Amino acid sequence: MCSTRLPKLIAFDLDYTLWDLWIDTHVDGPLHRKAQRVNEVLDRNDHPISFYRDVADIFHKIRAHRFADEGDAEDKVVIAVCSRTHAPDLARQCLNLLLVPPPHNSEAETAPPTAAITFFDELEIYPGNAFFDDERRNGEVEKLGVTFIHVPTGLNHKIFEDGLERWQKRRSDS
Numbered sequence: 001m002c003s004t005r006l007p008k009l010i011a012f013d014l015d016y017t018l019w020d021l022w023i024d025t026h027v028d029g030p031l032h033r034k035a036q037r038v039n040e041v042l043d044r045n046d047h048p049i050s051f052y053r054d055v056a057d058i059f060h061k062i063r064a065h066r067f068a069d070e071g072d073a074e075d076k077v078v079i080a081v082c083s084r085t086h087a088p089d090l091a092r093q094c095l096n097l098l099l100v101p102p103p104h105n106s107e108a109e110t111a112p113p114t115a116a117i118t119f120f121d122e123l124e125i126y127p128g129n130a131f132f133d134d135e136r137r138n139g140e141v142e143k144l145g146v147t148f149i150h151v152p153t154g155l156n157h158k159i160f161e162d163g164l165e166r167w168q169k170r171r172s173d174s
């Protein structure tokens, strides 16, 4: 990763940010996986669900990052999921089955439908965090000090790196 610094918490929307579907309308549970295939889950009708191509790699890189100036317990970046989906249980199951470094290990899970601004407001540790989302309306989180990164066509390496650059610049300007 070319970025040397990362936010303490990086949050991601799900639908059309991490995968190219609406989990609550395009997918019928239960979900299952064929063999041990990574980054592919099938729904009841064998419709495949995968993260966008670069997502697993981006999660691996975030997971590999350590804050040099902190102790063991707090030195990892928290990966959070923030989605308004009406199917949070299905979304959580899907994240579990996709077998990539799991956002569900983070302290912030897929919540019931809620506006992103409510999510961050309730987190109370929002200053200095970053949020990737395909819906521009959620840019209102910037009022809380969160850096909003718009993801127009699915998360990829370039959007991620550009987003982190923006986050760094915003922090150094403030």
Ligand SMILES: [Mg+2]
Pocket: 013, 014, 015, 016, 017, 133, 134, 135
């Ligand atoms: Mg979305």
